[in-house]
Amino acid sequence: CDPTSRYRSFDGSCNNLRHPTFGVAGSTFRRILAPKYENGDGRTPRLTGVTGAKLPSPRLVSVAVHDPGNHTAVNVNLMVMQWAQFLDHDVTRTPTTVASAPCCTAELVRSGVLHPDVTTGGPCFPIIVGSNDRLFTDLTTRCRDFTRSDPAVDDNGIRQQYNAITPWIDGSQIYGHTEELARSLRTLVNGKLRVVTINGEDFLPADEAATDETCFKLQPGDYCFKAGDVRVNAYPGLSALHTMFLRYHNKICDRLKAIHGDWSDEILYQEARRLVIAVIQRISYDEFMVQILGQAASKYGLLFGNYSYNSSIDPALSNVFSTAAYRFGHSLVSDSLTINGQVVETGDLFMRPKFVLNSLKNLTEALLTENCQRADRWYTKGMTDRMFEKPGGPKTGQDIVALNIQRGRDHGLPPYNEWLAYFGLPIKTFDTMEQGAIRYRGVYSSVDDIDLYSGAIGEFPVNGGSVGGLYSLILGDQFRDLKFGDRFWFENLGDVSSFTSDQVKQIARIKFSKVICDTVTGADGIKKVQLNAFRPVSSTNVLTDCAAFPDLDIERFWV
Known part of the structure; x- marks a missing residue:
């Protein structure tokens, strides 16, 4: 490590000079509780409950407990959901194994036996659907493909999982987590990122390698976006935020170049990247986190003005954070968006770049003006029946609740009550489940079998927040570590990489509303945004008029 380096590495290494591998891409997820696999080493995922009975199909749990419902949040809009996903793609990506043949066959459904991979550590762990399902009713759809996460075997021979990207809040979804990827996204001129310009507006560059597995091109001129994270095309709102920060980076480059004409491409790129990361950190902690954790955000020291770097903190994400707690945002997704006056169902939005290319302003306004759903046990059908559904391909969609439950079993996450006990919270009986008591009793043999993801999402929210008590503890602990364990955190003073106290105050002035104003521009751009x-x-x-929001005094930033 070079202790004099002013800039972060792309792979997360050397952030911590005492422990250079802390936070490096590819790190194993940290365990809070020991995994609970069907066998000791994790070859077989969690399959049975405390009585020895088979756990219910994740799809059955989804349909029976997490039925469709329109439970609109009162005080938060869809931008909360969208920032949650954008931030998620900055800190975590769990790679999955690749099966040599399809995991699902009609014979597998007909026979009712487990796929042989399930007990041998192979990739396939398909979700079997009951014959009375509301949608998937025939032999060709009653088995849903699912492959296990890539294994990372620990020193005791137990199957673990790993994070393919860095856990740091470092803009890796924009810039990439490897030098090679980062370089492929650059123009190598004046520090700027590559763009495609259409009618005078800059958009993300094209990913020539994209397939129908990641992006649907439905009209002439459509193309799949390329960014620092491969999931950029998953949802139009996500692509919109990527577009905003691409433009924001290039705008900062222009402003720096105008003042520091002698700076090289590399310095302009790194200084703009450094500022963009700082703005993302500030928005994430000082604006977004309060919407999720409420008053607890202050308790964990997440708000601006409370910083002291701690080199003993390992920022590695916990398995439970990545696999369950931070997936709360899936419940926030609404069943539709109104774009250009047209109501578009969520199932018709996934992996469609046309909504960004045609309607960035209207898409952004929808996220700002439409409220999200509450984080509760109810999910929209767009998420449980039609997620990533192929155009013209009914019954090809996925069920996010079933996938999340199955992923938890794949990772050996202990059931809900064990997490409550660990954190000192009252354990549940069926009668004390806060939402859906009768429904849980109808699918689980014992309350002690309830999968963490299913149980915790149904808790009533903490004071001023969106998630329940258990998730607030898991999220608060993790986001505290990601802040105070980061040597490059924008509030950290006195390091060779630090901003000055005056520069930190400048960064603290920037609201997300200002970023939107600066990037959703043009003759038909956004002219007003709400304060929050x-x-x-x-x-x-x-x-508020865009001109009224404070801006960075770029002249205060130098090398």
Whole structure:
């Protein structure tokens, strides 16, 4: 490691000079509780409950417990859901194994036996659907493909899983987590990132290697986006945020170049990257986190003005954070978006770049003006029946609740009550489940079998927040570590990589609303945004002229 380096590495290494591998891409997820596999080493995922009975099909749990419902949140808009996904793709990606043949066959459904991979550590762990399902009713759809996460065997021979990217909040979804990927996204001129310009507006560059597995091109001129994270095309709102920060980076480059004409491409790129990361950190912790954790955000020291770097902190994500707790955002997704006056169902939005290319302003306004769903046990059908459904291909969609439950069993996450006990919270009986008591009793043999993801999402929210008590503890602990264990955190003063205290104050002025104003531009651009972009317009959160938001005094930033 070079202790004099002003800039982060792309792979997360050397952030911690005492422990250079802390936070490096490819790190094994940290365990809070020991895994609970069917066998000791994890070759076989969690399959049975405390009585020895088979656990219910994840799809059955989804349909019986997490039925469709329109439970709109009161005080938070869809931008909260969208930032949650954008931030998720900065800190975690769990790679999966590749099966040599399809995991699902009609014979597998007909026979009712386990796929042989399930007990031998192979890739296939398909989800079997009951014959009375509301949608998947025939032999060709009653088995849903699912492959296990890539294994990382620990020193005791127990199957673990790993994070393919860095856990740091370092803009890796924009810039990439390897030098090679980062370089492929650059123009190598004036520090800028590559763009495709259409009608005078800059968009993300094209990914020539994209397939129908990641992006649907439905009209002439459509193309699949390329960014620092491969999931950029998953949802139009996500692609919109990527587009905003691509433009924001290039705008900062222009402003720096105008003042520091002698700076090289490399310096301009790194200084703009450094500022963009700082702005993302500030928005994530000082604006977004309060919407999720409420008053607990302050308790964990997540708000601006509370910083002291701690080199003893290992920022590795916990398995439970990545596999369950931070997937709470899937419950926030609404069943539709209104774009250009047209109501578009969520199932018709996935992996379609046309909504960004045609309607960035209208898409952004929808995220700002439409409220998200509450984080609760109810999910929209767009998420449980039609996620990533292929155009013209009914019954090809996925069920995010079933996938999340199956992923938890794949990783050996202990059931819900064991997590409550660990954190000192009251354990549940069927009668004390906060939502859906009768429904849980109808599918699980014992309350002690309830899968963590299913149980915790149904808790009533903490004061001022969106998630329940258990998830707030898991999220608070993790986001605290990601802040105070980061030597490059924008508030950390006195290091060779640090901003000055004056520069930190400049960064603290920037609201997400200002970023939106600066990047959704043009003749038909956004002219007004509410003060807090994560809450709906109200008498206390009024629409504000873009010119009124404070900006960076770029002259205060130098090398």
